[in-house]
Amino acid sequence: xxxxxxxxxxxxxxxxxxxxxxxxxxxxxxxxxxxxxxxxxxxxxxxxxxxxxxxxxxxxxxxxxxxxxxxxxxxxxxxxxxxxxxxxxxxxxxxxxxxxxxxxxx
Amino acid sequence: xxxxxxxxxxxxxxxxxxxxxxxxxxxxxxxxxxxxxxxxxxxxxxxxxxxxxxxxxxxxxxxxxxxxxxxxxxxxxxxxxxxxxxxxxxxxxxxxxxxxxxxxxxxxxxxxxxxxxxxxxxxxxxxxxxxxxxxxxxxxxxxxxxxxxxxxxxxxxxxxxxxxxxxxxxxxxxxxxxxxxxxxxxxxxxxxxxxxxxxxxxxxxxxxxxxxxxxxxxxxxxxxxxxxxxxxxxxxxxxxxxxxxxxxxxxxxxxxxxxxxxxxxxxxxxxxxxxxxxxxxxxxxxxxxxxxxxxxxxxxxxxxxxxxxxxxxxxxxxxxxxxxxxxxxxxxxxxxxxxxxxxxxxxxxxxxxxxxxxxxxxxxxxxxxxxxxxxxxxxxxxxxxxxxxxxxxxxxxxxxxxxxxxxxxxxxxxxxxxxxxxxxxxxxxxxxxxxxxxxxxxxxxxxxxxxxxxxxxxxxxxxxxxxxxxxxxxxxxxxxxxxxxxxxxxxxxxxxxxxxxxxxxxxxxxxxxxxxxxxxxxxxxxxxxxxxxxxxxxxxx
Numbered sequence: 001x002x003x004x005x006x007x008x009x010x011x012x013x014x015x016x017x018x019x020x021x022x023x024x025x026x027x028x029x030x031x032x033x034x035x036x037x038x039x040x041x042x043x044x045x046x047x048x049x050x051x052x053x054x055x056x057x058x059x060x061x062x063x064x065x066x067x068x069x070x071x072x073x074x075x076x077x078x079x080x081x082x083x084x085x086x087x088x089x090x091x092x093x094x095x096x097x098x099x100x101x102x103x104x105x106x
Numbered sequence: 107x108x109x110x111x112x113x114x115x116x117x118x119x120x121x122x123x124x125x126x127x128x129x130x131x132x133x134x135x136x137x138x139x140x141x142x143x144x145x146x147x148x149x150x151x152x153x154x155x156x157x158x159x160x161x162x163x164x165x166x167x168x169x170x171x172x173x174x175x176x177x178x179x180x181x182x183x184x185x186x187x188x189x190x191x192x193x194x195x196x197x198x199x200x201x202x203x204x205x206x207x208x209x210x211x212x213x214x215x216x217x218x219x220x221x222x223x224x225x226x227x228x229x230x231x232x233x234x235x236x237x238x239x240x241x242x243x244x245x246x247x248x249x250x251x252x253x254x255x256x257x258x259x260x261x262x263x264x265x266x267x268x269x270x271x272x273x274x275x276x277x278x279x280x281x282x283x284x285x286x287x288x289x290x291x292x293x294x295x296x297x298x299x300x301x302x303x304x305x306x307x308x309x310x311x312x313x314x315x316x317x318x319x320x321x322x323x324x325x326x327x328x329x330x331x332x333x334x335x336x337x338x339x340x341x342x343x344x345x346x347x348x349x350x351x352x353x354x355x356x357x358x359x360x361x362x363x364x365x366x367x368x369x370x371x372x373x374x375x376x377x378x379x380x381x382x383x384x385x386x387x388x389x390x391x392x393x394x395x396x397x398x399x400x401x402x403x404x405x406x407x408x409x410x411x412x413x414x415x416x417x418x419x420x421x422x423x424x425x426x427x428x429x430x431x432x433x434x435x436x437x438x439x440x441x442x443x444x445x446x447x448x449x450x451x452x453x454x455x456x457x458x459x460x461x462x463x464x465x466x467x468x469x470x471x472x473x474x475x476x477x478x479x480x481x482x483x484x485x486x487x488x489x490x491x492x493x494x495x496x497x498x499x500x501x502x503x504x505x506x507x508x509x510x511x512x513x514x515x516x517x518x519x520x521x522x523x524x525x526x527x528x529x530x531x532x533x534x535x536x537x538x539x540x541x542x543x544x545x546x547x548x549x550x551x552x553x554x555x556x557x558x559x560x561x562x563x564x565x566x567x568x569x570x571x572x573x574x575x576x577x578x579x580x581x582x583x584x585x586x587x588x589x590x591x592x593x594x595x596x597x598x599x600x601x602x603x604x605x606x607x608x609x610x611x612x613x614x615x616x617x618x619x620x621x622x623x624x625x626x627x628x629x630x631x632x633x634x635x636x637x638x639x640x641x642x643x644x645x646x647x
Contacts, residue, residue, distance in 0.1 A: 012217050013128035023128070026121040055163050056119060058190040062215040063125040 001068065002105040008065020027064045028102060030056075035099050038092050050080035050088065069098055111229050112136045112154060116146040116172065117161040117188070122214065126159060126188075129218040135225075143167035147175060155183070156229045162189045162199075170202055173209065182208050182235065184228045190214040208232075246281075252312055253281035259319055261289055263573065264461055264556050266501040269295050269363045272488040273556075275464035275631060283482040284311030284352070285428045286319055292326045295364035298336075301486060302356035302400075303375065303428040314352055318344070333360050333371045337400065338408040341373075345404035353401035357426055363490050368424070369415045371408065372396035376432065379425040380418065381451050383458040388448045391416075421493040423460055425451065425467075430481035434471055442476045450474075461556045461571045462635050463487040469630030497560030504552040504572065509537040516559050516568070525566070525640070528621040529559065532568060532638050535617055540574055540634075565623070566640040573632050 005027065006020045015023070037053045054077035061070035072095050079087035113135055115126045123139040130137050138153065140146040143166060150158070158176070160169040167175070173185055187203050190213070203211045212224055256278070265272040272289055284304030291297050300322055304311040321343050325336065336358055344350050357378060359370035370378060370391060377391040395414045398406055418424075435441055450470045454463055464485035471477065491499075498519055502508040513533040517526040540552060552574030559568045618625060618638065626637045 009128075012215060013125070014218060015128065023121075023124060026124050030119055030121045052163060055190070059117075059161070059214050060119050060121040062190045062213075063122050065215070 001102065004067065005065050012063075012065070023064065027060060027066065030060045031066075031069070031099055031102060035096060038095060047080040047083050047088075051077055054080065069095070069102075072098060110134060110136050111156045111225060112138070113157055113159060113225065114138050114140070114146060114149055114153075114155040115159040116140045116143065116164070116169070117159075118142060118164040119161070122161065122188075125215070126221075129221045130225075134222075143169075143172040143175075146172060150176060156232065157225055158183065158185045159225075160185055160187050162187055162203075173206065177206065182232065184208050184210065184232045186210045186212055186224065186228065188212050188214050249281040249309065252309060253278055253283070256282055256312055256315065259316055260287065262501070262554055264501050264554055264571070265289065266499050266556065267291075267491070269491055270297060270361075270488050271460050271491055271494070271499065272486065273461045273464055274484065274486040275468055275633075277468075277479065277483040279430070279479060279482045280307050282309060282312035283307070283484075284315055284354075285430065285482040285484040286315045287426075287484060287486050288319060288322055289486075289488065290323060290326050295362065297361045297363070298322070298326055299359045299361055299370075299424070299426070299486075299488070300356065301358075301375065301426045301428065301484065302354050303430070303482070303484075304354045305352045307482070311352060314344075314348060314350055314354070317348055318354070332410065332413075333358055333369050334408045334410045334413050337371050337373055337397065338406075341400045341406055341408065342404060344401040350401050353399045355399045355429070359424075361424070361488075366418050366420065366490070367415070368418055369413055371413050373408070374399035376427060376429060379448075379451065381423040381425060381455060381458070382419060383421050383423065383455045384419065386452065386455050388451045388455075390444075418490075420490050421458075423458060423463065423487055423489045425463070425485065425487045427486070428482060428484040430479060430483040431467075431471075431485055433479075433481050434476040434483070435478040435480060436475035437478070439478075442471065442474070446474065459569075459571075459635070460487050460489045462630065462633060465630040465633035472631070494558070494560070497558050499556070499558040501554050501556050504541045504555050504574070506538065506541055509534060509541060512557060513537070516557070519559060528640060529566075529568065531617050532621060532640075533557070536568075536570060536636065536638065540570070540572055565642065568638040568640070570634075570636045572634055574634065576629050576634065 002024060005024060006017075009015050009020055009023050034053060034057050038050075041049055041053070054073045057073035058070060058077075061067065061073060072091060076088060076091035076095065079091055111134060113130060115123055115137060116139070117123050117126070118141050120141065123141070127137060127139065138149055138155070140149060143164060146158075160172060162169040169187055176183065176185070185206070185208065187209065189211070200211070203209055210224065210228055212221065216224075257276070260276060261272070261274070263274050263276070269291075270289070274287060276283070276285065276287070278285070284306060285302070286304070287301040289297050289299050302315075302318060304314045304318070318340070321340065325331065325339060337356070340356070344354060355373055355375040357370060357372045357375040359368050359378065361368045372391070373396060375396075377393050379388055379390055381388045392414045395412050397408045397412050432444075432447070433441055447467075450467055451463075453470065454466055459466075464487050467485055468483070498516060500512050500515070502512050513530050516533055517530045520526050520529070537555065537557070540555060552572035555570060555572040557568070557570050559566070561567070621641060623639045623641055625639075628635050
């Protein structure tokens with residue numbers, strides 16, 4: 001979660017503590033956007049679009065060190081690839097829950 | 107080029123650009139970011155960037171499409187794709203990234219150190235490549251300049267004086283050349299003829315060539331020098347003064363046009379050919395005689411016994427060449443035999459023309475397929491002036507005032523006022539066009555124009571030879587084309603307005619048609635030969 005991201009950014013970019021929040025905010029902003037996109041696609045989604053959304057998520061999750069979200073995005077990507085609607089639905093729900101948790105951490 | 111590396115990063119996710127900013131902040135990098143390909147292309151057009159960092163998947167134009175658009179104008183600018191698709195990377199994707207030799211791949215979140223290291227390494231290679239291109243272009247420019255200077259050092263391609271008519275074709279392999287030739291007067295009707303070929307190509311051969319030329323001119327202050335002594339002294343100059351690592355083959359001859367005697371010495375060089383228009387024969391100087399190339403050994407001997415001496419007829423045409431002529435290849439990489447060359451020359455003896463001969467030989471060689479040059483190419487031909495008795499011959503500078511002078515001189519060959527006027531008109535129309543059109547395009551401007559007039563098979567014939575642009579006058583008898591000369595490929599559509607103005611400025615075809623029986627034109631390897639045969643004059647006319 002936030003502590004993991006901070007640790008990752010410190011190592012990756014050699015950032016100071018006071019510089020972390022700005023990056024965290026940018027991450028949350030992207031995460032918000034992904035959730036909106038997933039909400040729009042929903043369970044009746046176009047699988048190709050779901051794969052594109054998850055690719056975008058891979059990028060910023062890996063960059064920011066949000067490896068828990070990266071794992072969920074990977075799970076959703078695989079389900080979309082397999083056109084497995086129940087798993088897609090479950091993965092999206094897990095992502096929304098994780099979004100709530102990240103927001104709570106501020 | 108500054109040390110700061112200018113980077114253009116393109117990613118539709120702002121958080122990813124933030125990471126790149128974080129990696130490249132501080133000295134050494136100047137970063138511009140874009141969140142879409144359209145903005146990136148605009149920035150790329152406006153500013154210089156050393157490298158581009160691209161995301162692969164972006165809405166609209168993706169990273170691969172963006173690279174294609176960039177490559178349309180810039181095939182070498184380095185691009186690094188930053189992608190997170192490690193897990194599901196596949197061969198198609200990797201192939202897409204790597205088909206371009208100047209594209210690299212990095213995983214997203216590789217870390218500051220790795221990213222900086224990769225960018226620095228790639229940009230350093232790119233900058234070195236740019237420097238190498240620049241250096242190579244500069245070298246090419248310098249070689250071209252050296253080549254032009256070399257041409258200035260060589261004698262004029264055509265020389266016509268009281269003793270000798272001389273012509274040459276000289277085609278360097280790489281702008282500059284190790285070939286050299288000279289014809290230097292010393293003493294009464296005596297000339298030193300020299301042709302040499304310095305080993306190797308390029309600037310070093312060219313510099314040696316210039317040094318040898320200067321040496322020859324200095325040395326000929328001593329009028330009594332014998333040809334083998336000249337070679338011996340030149341060998342010492344080559345070995346000791348120049349300390350050359352190159353060597354030179356050479357053929358030197360003292361030609362006495364008063365006594366019709368030639369004394370020559372070959373140092374490993376192809377022999378001199380003697381063409382006799384009267385006997386229709388081509389013979390070569392004694393190839394068993396001669397000595398080793400110059401520059402091999404400082405104390406090498408160049409004995410008198412190895413000189414080749416002979417008398418010659420007034421009409422003998424001397425032809426000398428460098429190895430490059432015999433090394434010309436056809437598409438099967440075969441070279442020409444000495445017999446082939448003799449046959450080519452023999453074909454020319456029915457209608458011998460010393461001025462055109464070197465060009466005609468090269469032209470014939472090309473027709474036989476020997477048109478691939480692995481070396482510098484030089485052929486020279488010369489003949490005693492009295493061989494063309496009754497012909498008035500001049501070599502003039504391609505300048506309009508020269509045209510007036512030579513026309514006046516040529517008009518004076520006849521007392522018939524009408525014929526004289528016809529000669530004057532024809533010469534002006536022809537020469538003015540050659541000078542004006544040729545000079546209009548400096549690259550094709552003729553430097554010198556050879557003109558002659560005299561009786562040939564009962565006809566009065568005016569001939570010209572020059573190395574200006576090509577002209578096509580074959581249609582002038584059959585059509586009422588108002589142009590005297592139509593530049594080659596000279597359709598009006600393909601020319602600028604100014605060029606068309608020049609192309610149509612000649613009013614001369616009407617005049618020339620009225621006063622000549624026919625006009626012939628041929629071009630060989632850059633030499634244009636034009637021949638005007640005048641209408642026969644009868645007392646009544």
